[in-house]
Amino acid sequence: MKLTFTCITCNKRKFFTNSNNGLCPECHIINQNRSKQKQPEKEELKRKKEKIRKKTEERKHNIKLANEKLKTELEQERIKEIIKEQKTKEDKKRKLKKINYKAKIKKLKKEQNKRIKLEDQEEIINLEKEAEKSSSSNETVLFVSATVKRLKVIEWRNGKKKILLNKEREIRKTHKGGWSQEKFQSFVKTQKGKALDWIESNLRKEGVLRLPYQKVLIQAKENNIKDMLEKILKEK
Numbered sequence: 001m002k003l004t005f006t007c008i009t010c011n012k013r014k015f016f017t018n019s020n021n022g023l024c025p026e027c028h029i030i031n032q033n034r035s036k037q038k039q040p041e042k043e044e045l046k047r048k049k050e051k052i053r054k055k056t057e058e059r060k061h062n063i064k065l066a067n068e069k070l071k072t073e074l075e076q077e078r079i080k081e082i083i084k085e086q087k088t089k090e091d092k093k094r095k096l097k098k099i100n101y102k103a104k105i106k107k108l109k110k111e112q113n114k115r116i117k118l119e120d121q122e123e124i125i126n127l128e129k130e131a132e133k134s135s136s137s138n139e140t141v142l143f144v145s146a147t148v149k150r151l152k153v154i155e156w157r158n159g160k161k162k163i164l165l166n167k168e169r170e171i172r173k174t175h176k177g178g179w180s181q182e183k184f185q186s187f188v189k190t191q192k193g194k195a196l197d198w199i200e201s202n203l204r205k206e207g208v209l210r211l212p213y214q215k216v217l218i219q220a221k222e223n224n225i226k227d228m229l230e231k232i233l234k235e236k
């Protein structure tokens, strides 16, 4: 069956069996030839497009990778920063703890020293009272209390009290702080030696002691001071 068509390209009205997408056979052949000529161009364009697409994708992928890498690096950096901060905080805490601990120890030592001092004073007072008491039953009583810094000597003769010596010596620490243990020990040793000399020279001054005494009471914590006092007071 033949139909009448109007070709959409050449507008010719003709009889032909197949419309070939609205083209007459002539136009259809021309169109086909044109398409064949354009094929390599089309393929080339397709290839180019594909290449661009791949490149774009690759670039996107690379950007993604770079971003992830950067993210990881930033994350690690942040973790490092946090660890560092934590360490600093802990160091500070530890330092403060150490300082507090030292202060606490210092305070405790101070309190202890105070207590010992008070106990010593109490002991001196008690021994002095004992001496006073025994002066009623002894004709002569001597009470001596000596430390590296202080010297107190009281005599009771026929019940009459007389303070013979009441002295205090200043120990100057010219190099306080920054001393080695060795140096400090040697300083203490020297001071103790000086204390012995100081006590002995005071006791041996003319007119201080009138030996012998019926009863002698000695209050001295340092053994070398005690020994020295006993030796002097036993003379004659």
Ligand SMILES: [Zn+2]
Residues within 6 Å of the ligand: 007, 008, 009, 010, 011, 012, 023, 024, 025, 026, 027, 028
């Ligand atoms: Zn045509």
